[in-house]
Amino acid sequence: MDARLTTFTNAGLTFDVIDEGPLDGAPIVLLHGWPQTASEWSLLTPYLHEHGYRTIAPTQRGYSPGARPRGRYAYRMSALVGDTVALIEAVGEAVHLVGHDWGSAVAWSTAAARPDLVRTLTSISVPHPMAFLRTMLTTTQFFRTFYMVLFQVPWLPESLISKVFRAIDAPAHPDRRRRALAMSGMDAEQFDRVLHDIVASGALKYSLNWYRAMLIANPRRAFGKVTVPTTHVSSTRDLFMHPKNDTLTARYVLAPFTHESLDASHWIPEERPVELAALITARVAHFSER
Numbered sequence: 039m040d041a042r043l044t045t046f047t048n049a050g051l052t053f054d055v056i057d058e059g060p061l062d063g064a065p066i067v068l069l070h071g072w073p074q075t076a077s078e079w080s081l082l083t084p085y086l087h088e089h090g091y092r093t094i095a096p097t098q099r100g101y102s103p104g105a106r107p108r109g110r111y112a113y114r115m116s117a118l119v120g121d122t123v124a125l126i127e128a129v130g131e132a133v134h135l136v137g138h139d140w141g142s143a144v145a146w147s148t149a150a151a152r153p154d155l156v157r158t159l160t161s162i163s164v165p166h167p168m169a170f171l172r173t174m175l176t177t178t179q180f181f182r183t184f185y186m187v188l189f190q191v192p193w194l195p196e197s198l199i200s201k202v203f204r205a206i207d208a209p210a211h212p213d214r215r216r217r218a219l220a221m222s223g224m225d226a227e228q229f230d231r232v233l234h235d236i237v238a239s240g241a242l243k244y245s246l247n248w249y250r251a252m253l254i255a256n257p258r259r260a261f262g263k264v265t266v267p268t269t270h271v272s273s274t275r276d277l278f279m280h281p282k283n284d285t286l287t288a289r290y291v292l293a294p295f296t297h298e299s300l301d302a303s304h305w306i307p308e309e310r311p312v313e314l315a316a317l318i319t320a321r322v323a324h325f326s327e328r
Contacts, residue, residue, distance in 0.1 A: 056079075056095050064090075065124065067134070071138045072139055081308055089319045098121065114251045119147050122135075126152075135157075136318055138162040138247055158321050161279075164283075165284060165286065166270075166291070173286060179283070192250075195314075196243040205310045208319060276304045
């Protein structure tokens, strides 16, 4: 590929892409989580570019203005994997795949279903889907992510979230904003980005369909064991993930596997970009030496 990707298409949808770094560098595809867009990687990517890597960060289905189909079925995991496959094919070669939060779930499923397109995998915060399911049944994980159940209700969650964000942002109530930031683990810049990119842009109601499609059946291979070199990165202060996820994840990787833990909340790419970049490049470099 000798030109930048600004968009790519799949299934009649058009996705925005942030493509940066050396064009001749090994490509690293970065999949964002909820409630964020490709901009969540802005603090991380300069450190990957310094090491000679090209970074390609799509704004995913439901978030990109040109990729907002209606109905939860359009957001099943196989469709999300299909978007990632289309992006990698547009890149023109196998990539090093990195995902955070929901992006991590898509990255796991892509690596399991299409290992021919994935050189290495780095998952951030969210473990292998089967590890997560087992942890839901055997630990307090269900209560940590009970909001996923609430998000199944149509219309109401997006209405309430929009009202809450706007109420928190009201200039007359700075204390609300401070309390909300403390509870979420976000800083002011992250909060403003969510308010602008997700709530104000109209992406919120579409992004919630990722949760509403969770129970739709998907091909078994999308949740199979991964056969590419993998690093899983968790954090010590993640309110949403139980530590048992990390130990169980190793069982679903049939390749060199490393688990690393950073002192951070759930928002690792923003809080620990230097350390995270070092872990990503270590995984990529180790693969290159094999």
